[in-house]
Amino acid sequence: MSAPLTGEQQPFPDWMQSVQTRIEAALARLLPPAEAIPALLHQAMRYASLGGGKRVRPLLAFAAGELSGAAPQNLEIVSCAVELIHAYSLVHDDLPCMDDDVLRRGRPTCHVEYDEPTALLVGDSLQSLAFELLAREDLGGAAVNAERQLAMVRLLAVASGSRGMAGGQAIDLAAVGESINLPELELMHALKTGALIRAAVMLGALCGDALSTEQDAALDRFAKRAGLLFQVVDDILDCTASTATLGKTAGKDAAAEKPTYVSLVGLERAREFAAELRSQALESLVIFGERGRRLIELTDFITRRKF
Amino acid sequence: MSAPLTGEQQPFPDWMQSVQTRIEAALARLLPPAEAIPALLHQAMRYASLGGGKRVRPLLAFAAGELSGAAPQNLEIVSCAVELIHAYSLVHDDLPCMDDDVLRRGRPTCHVEYDEPTALLVGDSLQSLAFELLAREDLGGAAVNAERQLAMVRLLAVASGSRGMAGGQAIDLAAVGESINLPELELMHALKTGALIRAAVMLGALCGDALSTEQDAALDRFAKRAGLLFQVVDDILDCTASTATLGKTAGKDAAAEKPTYVSLVGLERAREFAAELRSQALESLVIFGERGRRLIELTDFITRRKF
Numbered sequence: 252m253s254a255p256l257t258g259e260q261q262p263f264p265d266w267m268q269s270v271q272t273r274i275e276a277a278l279a280r281l282l283p284p285a286e287a288i289p290a291l292l293h294q295a296m297r298y299a300s301l302g303g304g305k306r307v308r309p310l311l312a313f314a315a316g317e318l319s320g321a322a323p324q325n326l327e328i329v330s331c332a333v334e335l336i337h338a339y340s341l342v343h344d345d346l347p348c349m350d351d352d353v354l355r356r357g358r359p360t361c362h363v364e365y366d367e368p369t370a371l372l373v374g375d376s377l378q379s380l381a382f383e384l385l386a387r388e389d390l391g392g393a394a395v396n397a398e399r400q401l402a403m404v405r406l407l408a409v410a411s412g413s414r415g416m417a418g419g420q421a422i423d424l425a426a427v428g429e430s431i432n433l434p435e436l437e438l439m440h441a442l443k444t445g446a447l448i449r450a451a452v453m454l455g456a457l458c459g460d461a462l463s464t465e466q467d468a469a470l471d472r473f474a475k476r477a478g479l480l481f482q483v484v485d486d487i488l489d490c491t492a493s494t495a496t497l498g499k500t501a502g503k504d505a506a507a508e509k510p511t512y513v514s515l516v517g518l519e520r521a522r523e524f525a526a527e528l529r530s531q532a533l534e535s536l537v538i539f540g541e542r543g544r545r546l547i548e549l550t551d552f553i554t555r556r557k558f
Numbered sequence: 559m560s561a562p563l564t565g566e567q568q569p570f571p572d573w574m575q576s577v578q579t580r581i582e583a584a585l586a587r588l589l590p591p592a593e594a595i596p597a598l599l600h601q602a603m604r605y606a607s608l609g610g611g612k613r614v615r616p617l618l619a620f621a622a623g624e625l626s627g628a629a630p631q632n633l634e635i636v637s638c639a640v641e642l643i644h645a646y647s648l649v650h651d652d653l654p655c656m657d658d659d660v661l662r663r664g665r666p667t668c669h670v671e672y673d674e675p676t677a678l679l680v681g682d683s684l685q686s687l688a689f690e691l692l693a694r695e696d697l698g699g700a701a702v703n704a705e706r707q708l709a710m711v712r713l714l715a716v717a718s719g720s721r722g723m724a725g726g727q728a729i730d731l732a733a734v735g736e737s738i739n740l741p742e743l744e745l746m747h748a749l750k751t752g753a754l755i756r757a758a759v760m761l762g763a764l765c766g767d768a769l770s771t772e773q774d775a776a777l778d779r780f781a782k783r784a785g786l787l788f789q790v791v792d793d794i795l796d797c798t799a800s801t802a803t804l805g806k807t808a809g810k811d812a813a814a815e816k817p818t819y820v821s822l823v824g825l826e827r828a829r830e831f832a833a834e835l836r837s838q839a840l841e842s843l844v845i846f847g848e849r850g851r852r853l854i855e856l857t858d859f860i861t862r863r864k865f
Contacts, residue, residue, distance in 0.1 A: 283720055283721065287721070288725070288729075288745075289720070289725050289728040289729050289732070291728065291732065292720050292724070292725060292728035293720060296720060339682075343678055343682060346655075346678065347655075348653075348654075348655075348674035348675050348678060349675050349678065367655035368655050368656050368727075368731050369728065369731070371650055371653065371655060371656065371678075372720075372724045372727055372728050372731075374682070375646075375650060375681070375682075375685065375718075375719075375724045376719045376720035376724040376725070378682065378685050378686070379685070379715045379716075379718040379719030379720070379722075379724065380715065380719055380720070382689040382711055382715045383711070383712055383715035383716060383719065385711070386708045386709075386711035386712045386715065387712070388708075396704070397703070397704035397705045397707070397708055398704045400704070400708055401693045401695075401704055401707055401708065401711075402693075404689055404690070404692070404693035404708075404711055405690055405693045405694070408686045408687065408689045408690035408693065409686075409690060411682075411686040412682075412683045412686030412687055412690065413590055413596070413599050413600060413603060413679075413683035413686070413687070414590065414594070415686075417599070417679045417682045417683040417686065418595070418596050418599060418683070420679055421596040421598065421599035421676065421679050422595075422596050424675050424676070424679075425596070425598065438595075
């Protein structure tokens with residue numbers, strides 16, 4: 252717990268901007284060069300990963316890293332690993348056989364800009380690269396040994412796979428046009444978006460000194476509430492914001508007869524639920540005192556975001 | 559180098575059968591149970607991975623493990639990791655946007671038996687699981703420490719991703735209907751099938767005591783020659799064997815105007831090339847003496863296989 256709190260004086264918007272800039276540069280460096288063979292695949296991987304996105308997961312990792320005094324170099328690498336998994340999931344979700352979407356981050360989706368087979372391979376390759384990053388030899392320093400890195404690989408693999416994000420997608424597919432109840436919707440989201448958000452938080456903390464068992468449990472509680480909060484706000488935005496603001500197709504959940512918090516409990520109750528989740532998330536952070544400040548600010552950002 | 563040579567007296571067909579049986583059981587144990595939520599996805603993952611296949615990559619890993627006195631428990635785990643990557647690649651390759659194939663291992667392909675979105679998620683989830691396996695805490699023992707496991711993760715990630723198997727697929731896609739030359743075809747195959755076959759061999763050896771630099775280089779040479787040999791024989795079988803014998807659609811490369819060794823140099827020259835590759839592969843094994851026996855037998859099996 253000896254590392255200084257970085258950016259202690261930096262206002263939140265500046266801190267957010269600096270992490271986003273750092274992640275963009277790190278991804279550009281860690282992705283294979285656009286001219287490396289096979290060039291088209293590498294260009295498409297870069298297209299799908301660079302130049303956009305709120306970088307919510309990297310922001311969560313960096314904010315959680317403040318709790319354990321994590322080195323920024325380590326946070327960069329694990330943030331990129333999580334972001335590559337996120338980027339791969341978007342590319343595959345947008346495919347014609349899934350959501351069949353043409354717009355993402357204000358640009359044509361990967362299979363529209365390139366083609367379907369390339370987009371399939373882009374997603375597959377981004378996933379491999381994510382695990383390659385977590386196993387890098389330059390991820391380390393005093394706080395992070397090889398055992399810790401293996402724990403990171405396991406954590407990201409479980410969060411991404413059939414008992415995490417991909418499993419949530421499968422439940423989502425099965426739910427289209429079906430009537431599901433609130434606990435079922437919560438399970439779906441806990442896997443589909445929650446698992447990777449939780450992984451981002453836990454991986455960020457794992458980049459520094461070990462937390463106590465009590466702190467670890469509190470952070471896990473925070474991560475689960477924050478993940479669900481993110482999704483409830485997403486559902487609210489899907490039915491209240493415009494396509495231009497979102498940079499992706501608005502209203503598509505309703506159009507696809509997908510169950511959402513808004514469709515299940517209505518807009519007003521969904522907003523109340525978001526407020527409850529925010530409170531619960533913030534309560535979990537009390538144990539960390541001033542070190543939890545970035546996570547508190549980020550929780551408020553996630554609650555109030557407009558896109 | 560102290561572990562006994564397992565199965566020293568066992569005839570090759572019995573050894574092969576015993577490894578195949580062991581891998582089937584290990585995969586059945588390491589895959590999520592069919593009834594675990596989401597059940598349909600887990601059933602489909604098991605459908606795509608169990609009950610078939612020659613298990614060439616696990617056989618190579620087990621045979622290479624004899625060079626370093628590797629523990630069978632470690633070989634089981636790394637073999638399953640490689641086999642899951644292989645299984646995921648088949649599921650994605652068979653999708654309508656790729657090869658659009660309906661038959662695999664004598665059964666309907668995954669997207670035919672289930673549906674396209676499920677098959678997409680099956681491939682994605684099998685890949686995550688492969689990396690989870692390599693990071694398991696029960697992979698270890700005296701010879702394999704955490705640093706070694708991280709090297710395994712890196713090796714499999716590079717072999718699977720855009721500079722390995724997926725990259726080879728991308729070159730394959732770009733080559734359809736194009737005229738490419740022999741070096742280009744060799745690069746494509748070195749990535750598309752060669753990278754994962756090399757990974758199987760190297761991972762098997764990494765499950766035991768460290769090899770000398772000279773041995774490591776010799777094994778790498780062997781693995782590259784064996785990988786190419788496997789592909790040349792595959793091309794020959796694609797144009798000479800029947801669909802019933804192969805358990806997958808025969809003649810589909812020619813139908814899809816895909817360049818193969820047979821289309822480029824003719825059947826006779828392709829057979830000569832296979833014989834050359836076999837000789838080169840076997841020469842690389844001389845340094846290992848009697849410990850290389852299983853790899854020698856396996857090379858002959860790969861050369862002479864009829865399916």
